[in-house]
Amino acid sequence: MVESVQRAVGAVVGSAAGDALGAPFEFGAPGAYTDRFPDGRGTMCGGGGRDPGEATDDTQMAVLTAESLLERGGLDLPDVFRRFRRWAAAEPKDIGLQTEDVLGNGEPWDRTAVRHFQVNRRAAGNGSLMRATPAAVYFAAAGRAVSMDAARRLSALTHGDPAAGEGVALFHALLHAALQDDDPLDALPDALSRLHPAHRARYAAVLAPGWHPDQATEFNGAVWPCLGSAVWALRTTGSYEDALRAAIDLGGDTDTVAAVTGGLAGAVYGADAIPEPWVQKLHVPLPGFGGRVLRVDELRTLAEELVCTAVGPC
Numbered sequence: 001m002v003e004s005v006q007r008a009v010g011a012v013v014g015s016a017a018g019d020a021l022g023a024p025f026e027f028g029a030p031g032a033y034t035d036r037f038p039d040g041r042g043t044m045c046g047g048g049g050r051d052p053g054e055a056t057d058d059t060q061m062a063v064l065t066a067e068s069l070l071e072r073g074g075l076d077l078p079d080v081f082r083r084f085r086r087w088a089a090a091e092p093k094d095i096g097l098q099t100e101d102v103l104g105n106g107e108p109w110d111r112t113a114v115r116h117f118q119v120n121r122r123a124a125g126n127g128s129l130m131r132a133t134p135a136a137v138y139f140a141a142a143g144r145a146v147s148m149d150a151a152r153r154l155s156a157l158t159h160g161d162p163a164a165g166e167g168v169a170l171f172h173a174l175l176h177a178a179l180q181d182d183d184p185l186d187a188l189p190d191a192l193s194r195l196h197p198a199h200r201a202r203y204a205a206v207l208a209p210g211w212h213p214d215q216a217t218e219f220n221g222a223v224w225p226c227l228g229s230a231v232w233a234l235r236t237t238g239s240y241e242d243a244l245r246a247a248i249d250l251g252g253d254t255d256t257v258a259a260v261t262g263g264l265a266g267a268v269y270g271a272d273a274i275p276e277p278w279v280q281k282l283h284v285p286l287p288g289f290g291g292r293v294l295r296v297d298e299l300r301t302l303a304e305e306l307v308c309t310a311v312g313p314c
Ligand SMILES: [Mg+2]
Pocket: 056, 057, 058, 094, 255, 256
């Protein structure tokens, strides 16, 4: 059995590693990862203006969320928003269009995402799901309902569409199960039953055992196929490394699909399942925060603090 701290570290480092591994393949063709690494043993290869192992906005926003939770001793939404806005103002290499607008338009923290949704109507991108792993780790000990509520509130900082929040809530529920040594796939029916009824059927469709990402009705930059693809990658493979290969080979928004997959698979298989050469190259620049660059030891410490603060002394 993998101990819970190793699952938490696996989730946080596993998501970051998926982000960095998938980033060079973003918007590429399906199968590009296996074409490049025919033996299935991928490396942190960099490209597209990023160094090998360099994480993108997914992990940067995840780290900002983690540090807020730890420094504020819980959910302080204005504080999380302030950190996001400071980061966005520093012009990071990657930032989603919607996130950029919501964080940059000067509106108050509790109005800007709602207003964006009212104007644009379509706001169910995967940009709040991609950053969810640390909060899912932190709130797991508080129980599934509390964790899913926190997920919705954190999502709503940038994504006014409740569909995005329901997807993040599902992700929190799956990670809650994995961190408790349960199979997250077994937790799906209960998690779906806790969604707002208006959103349940659409998530049930993409999370069904027979669903394949080819059946997606949107690009995987949308929250439904992104979460569905991550769960499909977990369900149809038997290791952390293979889950990421399956996720990245789907093409499209590969860094985020791999970040979400990596969070789940890292929790299921534990930190030791993440290939050491990937871990050694992994690094997370934090634009807007004095040139800080987190390496894996700092990510491990963050994960340990997230899980230990929430459950008491480890
Ligand atoms: Mg990204």
